[in-house]
Amino acid sequence: MPKHSNGGSARRWRDARDAASHDAAWTAEEFRFGAFVLRTDRRELRCEDIVRPMERRCFDLLVYLLRHAGRVVSKEELLDNVWSNRFVTMSVIAQSVLKVRKALRLADGTDGPLRTVHRVGYRVVGEVLHRRIEPAELQAPSGAKAWSWEEPRLRNMPGAPAWLPSALGAFGAWALNSHGIAIHGTPPERGPLRPPEARCEVAPGPQGFDACLDLLIEPSSPVRLRASSSSPFQAVWRAAESAAWLVRLQDMLASPSDASEDMRWERLASLSHATPPTLGDGGPTLSSVWTMPLVQSTPAQQADLVMEAAWRGDPAALSQALQLRDQAHATGDSDTESWADLAAAQAEWHRGDTRGVAARVQRAMARLARPHWPVRAQRAAAVAAHLLCATQSVVDTPDWWRQALLSRDVVPTSAARRWWLLSQLEHRLSGGEVVELAGIERLDASIDALVATDGLQALLLNLCGMLRAEDGELNLAWQRMKRAHELAQRCGWTGIRPLCLLTLGDLSARLGEHPTLDACVATLGADPARDEPRPQAVLAWLQARRLALHAQHANALPLIEKAWPALSQAGIWFRDDAWLFAIDTALQARSRHALMRWRGLLQAPEGPTGRSRTALLTAVNASLALLEGDPVRAQALMVSAWRGAPPSTAKRLLAMAAASAARWLSAPQPEVCEQALLHAGAWLKLSPAGRRLRQVLGDRPGEATAARAGASQSVGESDADAFWVWAA
Structure with missing residues (x-):
């Protein structure tokens, strides 16, 4: 428990504030080079305003190279500053550099600005504009939701300096800004369209300090979040991050599913990379099934929530899927009923109980014989094909299903193409032939060129390694399987x-x-x-x-x-x-x-x-x-x-x-x-x-x-x- 005596506490409070501010400010940087913009506060790389996903270590590697653009950075220097002298081989650095190159590959296939200096190291060429982003500049993207944020209230902290509440308030606002959330400068007016409110309270706790944040997104559904740390600034920062995390969940649920993008349940998987926030008052950690009343969800949104939970291996996914299926059946919603059946089949597959998977898949696809949601139906066909191949089951498939899987109309740059590639791999591993692609080499190259770092990419690489092993390309097979394992350990899909x-x-x-x-x-x-x-x-x-x-x-x-x-x-x-x-x-x-x-x-x-x-x-x-x-x-x-x-x-x-x-x-x-x-x-x-x-x-x-x-x-x-x- 921290002491709050007046003697040397003022200096200690200032040191804590300065250290926390220095750490946060160091993350607020922006690099502009060519068609790319990298922001460290959002840990985001964009090319022509399109996000390029990157693994954590690869992102840190690129940031270090950009900070030292124009000069050669040796492998030993990267080992000291990016890997912090962890025991890794030079081949690990080379693999990380290869992944950075893929992320920097331009749309026409040409290489980005990263160059290799033989037997020495690496260098970023071309003009790199680097600037430190000041706190006042951290603004939410246009159209983002603005919040009401009051400075935290202190409880049981009589020795705290007078400036601490305002400093913690600024720090929490900074955390929300860094996650794209704007802050109202004035208290919200009373009315039916009040903005979300976030009120924070800081008190001594078992780990040093607890920050309890009351988040009011909807008037009827307040949520209390809690974060702990040895520093009050870090506790407030973590609580604000948790609030921003939940808002991302709400925004993802409210967003539509588009044929050229990931579906909602696929986007939700990105949230599973972060540790879910802890509810206040001793409540459990937020369930992966996302059943909290944060929004008034539609049946389609609930189906996405349950499907994401099934792929992640949430223990409650099966019961939630069956409950949703029964509700959809009672209301005559055959599309949601089919999707819930597929989610239940995926949950059963994850548990290792495959006896009823084929029957569930067949029932689900039979209801979608005349699909009303083309995007959802196409993805349903890919998920169903995956489950049948995974269990090596044979069922009678409707004509539209086969046409969806083998369609030539899949957009090459769309998320749907990855599912199409998955169906081709599993079809080949089940004894069929590679459809349309000219051999295993092009199938492998198509997957290797993808820059995604999620569970689906891990699954693709794993199956590609299996296919390469059957083809006798053992070195490539081992490399693909190794990369698949590394991705799988970091992604949210625990079942793979x-x-x-x-x-x-x-x-x-x-x-x-x-x-x-x-x-x-x-x-x-x-x-x-x-x-x-x-x-x-x-x-x-x-x-x-x-x-x-x-x-x-x-x-x-x-x-x-x-x-x-x-x-x-x-x-x-x-x-x-x-x-x-x-x-x-x-x-x-x-x-x-x-x-x-x-x-x-x-x-x-x-x-x-x-x-x-x-x-x-x-x-x-x-x-x-x-x-x-x-x-x-x-x-x-x-x-x-x-x-x-x-x-x-x-x-x-x-x-x-x-x-x-x-x-x-x-x-x-x-x-x-x-x-x-x-x-x-x-x-x-x-x-x-x-x-x-x-x-x-x-x-x-x-x-x-x-x-x-x-x-x-x-x-x-x-x-x-x-x-x-x-x-x-």
């Missing part, structure tokens, strides 16, 4: 975080990237949602991966079995190659029982279908034959599994196994071995198992096979090469 960690951890284990795998396990272990079914299953799976890398297969097997029920419901994120890891672990642990269990699951109706099922069952039978001491039959079965598998990562891994089994034959089959090695592709060079396989077979696999002819091995021997050599 374990999925990004699953794919990144799996690929890292296969490529021998032990530090990345360890980091994935540590991230999941520290996740507040780690006790939920899906994060818990992903954690068990990656722990099994780590044990398998250390040859502790018997210990890894129970973890795989623990993770299996939840991960088998993860749809396209749990692919055929996951089965191969389970098969290999059972084989290495010499567990016939586990192999028989996997065979039973593969034969179940909910298991893989078509060529995938046949290939995986054949791989299980090949492993059983190996345990039974029949390597020749095992080799024949594995070759059959490889050749029969559909194009996928699993097919490449099966090719490695087929090639490694060639050494058990008494009669060489060099053509089979060479074809299998060719099909394995980059796995031979980039994975530890691939490099080992090349050593086993030698540069000329036919001669290596002949040299080993007649020397069949049994699984009881100590030579680990008695098993498949693959990157399962």
Whole structure:
């Protein structure tokens, strides 16, 4: 508890005020260069008045380079001043610079003013106009809502100096100004159209000081916000920020959904990057479902609130969606009812309960057979397609739905295009072909060129990495998955975080990237949602991966079995190659029982279908034959599994196994071995198992096979090469 004696308190109060004012003033800067305007108080970069989203560290990097425009800034200097000597590699700086370049890319595709000085650092070229924004200049944008703001009242602070209330009032007004909120210079007049009012009270609190702010946006719905800090200035600043944060929520809800922009629920996701304000009087933190009576919301607005909450993984999203669906059904609002059903399906998918997802999606889309909201219907089609692909469900889709997904009329620069790209990726990963785009390279390039930093971008990058892995481009796949994970950790869509960690951890284990795998396990272990079914299953799976890398297969097997029920419901994120890891672990642990269990699951109706099922069952039978001491039959079965598998990562891994089994034959089959090695592709060079396989077979696999002819091995021997050599 701070002391308020009159002795040395005056100087301490002034020091606190000056320090707080210095920190805030340092943030109030403006840089103008070319078509760009950057403001640090709003942490906003605009190009021709269009906001260019940037990650926090990348924004700080650009600000530092602009402050030192015209001279070369070394990487070491950036490390000291932007990363504050945190333990990061030079590659992290290079990746951040690459993201800054993307944000500065002009509309015609040309590079912005950032240049690289080889082996030295980076330099911003061209004219940069820099000025410090004074408090009096901080004004809200034209047309912004003006507030009534009174200087805070002090409670239980008898030793505070007389100037403190007015100083805190100016500081709070500055905070509101920095968030685009104008302040009335005179008290509001009585009447029906009174402006929003904000009244603040500052008192000693457990952390030093509490600032309680009463916000009156609507006469019938007052809200009390609370912020705490060791400094009264920071407490007032945080309370004012919370008020501005809630007004952004109101403005987003009141804004329309446009075909060329993000929909309301997508814009609401940007608010989840900030910590929600704390309600006063010991109330709970503002719910992500945004159910507070801040505005008189329409059914369409409520549908957006619930959909955003479902994507973010709010625990109350499912019950809110079902309640909204019932209300819409009672009033005959089929559009809202359909949207609420989609939100409920998304909430169920996030929880890992996928049994009713396909049925909900089908009901929702059937009601939209004659869509009244073209924008909402098109986005509904994209969300529905995502849910069906994510659960690997097959339903009869209306003609308009397919036309919306495959339409050639999607505006290239619109937000709708990202959802269109998502549908193309998921269509391809589900066994279809890339529609309209000339191959995977252009699809990848389209996603890589996007400058967004939200959950949808993380999802796009993750799926793009999966597609690149299936295409054999392992370095690109790992880079895409790594970026997806970094974005997912910062975005509000918590449901995609374990999925990004699953794919990144799996690929890292296969490529021998032990530090990345360890980091994935540590991230999941520290996740507040780690006790939920899906994060818990992903954690068990990656722990099994780590044990398998250390040859502790018997210990890894129970973890795989623990993770299996939840991960088998993860749809396209749990692919055929996951089965191969389970098969290999059972084989290495010499567990016939586990192999028989996997065979039973593969034969179940909910298991893989078509060529995938046949290939995986054949791989299980090949492993059983190996345990039974029949390597020749095992080799024949594995070759059959490889050749029969559909194009996928699993097919490449099966090719490695087929090639490694060639050494058990008494009669060489060099053509089979060479074809299998060719099909394995980059796995031979980039994975530890691939490099080992090349050593086993030698540069000329036919001669290596002949040299080993007649020397069949049994699984009881100590030579680990008695098993498949693959990157399962």
